[in-house]
Structure formats: C-alpha cells, structure tokens
Amino acid sequence: MEHDVQKEAINTWVNKNELEKALSIGIHRAPEFKHEEKKHYLGEFRERVIRLLTKKQVMEPAIYPEIAEALKDRRAVKMIINGDIDYRFVKKYVKLAQKMGKTSTVIHDPGFKGETGLIVAGDGAVDVQNIDVPDRETRLKKLGVSPALIHSAGKKVCERCYKKIIHADPGEAINYQLLTLADRFWGERCSAC
Numbered sequence: 671m672e673h674d675v676q677k678e679a680i681n682t683w684v685n686k687n688e689l690e691k692a693l694s695i696g697i698h699r700a701p702e703f704k705h706e707e708k709k710h711y712l713g714e715f716r717e718r719v720i721r722l723l724t725k726k727q728v729m730e731p732a733i734y735p736e737i738a739e740a741l742k743d744r745r746a747v748k749m750i751i752n753g754d755i756d757y758r759f760v761k762k763y764v765k766l767a768q769k770m771g772k773t774s775t776v777i778h779d780p781g782f783k784g785e786t787g788l789i790v791a792g793d794g795a796v797d798v799q800n801i802d803v804p805d806r807e808t809r810l811k812k813l814g815v816s817p818a819l820i821h822s823a824g825k826k827v828c829e830r831c832y833k834k835i836i837h838a839d840p841g842e843a844i845n846y847q848l849l850t851l852a853d854r855f856w857g858e859r860c861s862a863c
C-alpha cells in the first residue's frame with residue numbers, strides 16, 4: 671500500500687513535470703516566433719500591418735494609390751520604410767504620410783528579412799488578410815491604360831490622357847499633373863502622347 675502511494679506520487683511528479691515542461695516551451699516559443707515574424711514586417715507584428723509594398727514597388731517612380739488609401743484608414747497610425755532603399759525613392763511616401771497626418775519612420779536594420787519595403791500599420795491588431803499590393807503596371811494594363819501613360823507617372827499629361835488614367839483609377843490622380851496653357855506656351859508636351 672505504501673508502495674502504491676509512492677508510485678502515485680512519482681507519477682504525479684512526472685506528469686506535473688511534463689506539463690510544466692510543455693508550458694514553458696509554449697511560453698518561450700511564442701515570443702521567439704513573434705520575434706522572427708517581426709523581422710519580415712520592418713519590426714512590426716504581422717497582425718498590425720494594413721498594407722505592404724515590396725522594396726521594388728517603393729523604388730518605382732509612381733506612388734501606389736493603395737498606400738494613400740491605407741493611410742486614410744482610421745486604424746493606420748504609422749508608415750515604416752526599409753532603410754535599405756535609397757532616399758530619393760522614399761521621399762514621395764514620406765511626403766504623402768505627412769500630408770495625411772501620419773508619422774513615417776525610415777528604419778535601418780540589418781536583421782530585417784525578406785523583400786518588405788514599406789508598411790502602413792496600426793498600433794494594435796488589425797488582422798487584414800491580404801496586405802500585399804498588386805503590381806501597378808500589370809493592374810493598369812488590365813484596365814486598358816497604355817504603357818506610355820503608365821510610365822508617365824510624376825509627369826505632366828494632356829487633358830485627354832489625364833481623363834483616361836483617372837477614369838481607369840481615380841486613385842492615380844496623385845501621380846499625374848495636367849499640362850497648363852502656360853506649359854504649352856513654353857513648348858511642354860504631354861509625356862504620354
């Protein structure tokens with residue numbers, strides 16, 4: 671009888687030990703996993719990300735209208751940009767965030783992993799499922815916009831071209847300027863025609 675009690679005690683001890691071991695692994699693994707995850711999202715938790723651009727997308731001359739949209743989101747509090755990217759490509763997004771009253775930070779961290787170039791994030795979990803932004807050129811081509819007009823982002827275009835791009839995507843207004851009469855007088859031409 672005494673023997674059984676002892677055996678039971680040993681069993682309990684073993685079980686308790688196993689449970690504690692499992693618990694401590696669980697407890698320690700979660701932050702470890704989260705820490706790894708953050709390296710892919712410029713130091714943020716994935717659950718906080720509203721929109722994400724790759725480095726390549728940030729380096730395009732055009733501003734992605736999806737980022738302007740994301741900054742309008744009430745939950746959006748900040749924009750973080752990968753410091754790997756040359757500042758001349760980053761500037762347009764810093765200005766955009768400023769215009770929309772959101773903070774932007776450029777972070778240099780050799781520990782960052784993957785191709786993330788820019789994120790718009792909230793202070794808490796937003797749980798946006800699809801944070802990736804489709805390639806601008808592919809998307810606009812599908813909408814019937816000519817390559818010349820797609821590549822005229824940041825430049826001045828004639829009224830006909832301006833209407834064409836705005837009709838395809840009103841969000842693209844941030845990327846185009848209308849040629850004025852004075853521009854025409856001084857010999858400037860539509861860069862898409």
Ligand SMILES: [Zn+2]
Pocket residue numbers: 827828829830831832860861862863
């Ligand atoms: Zn034109």
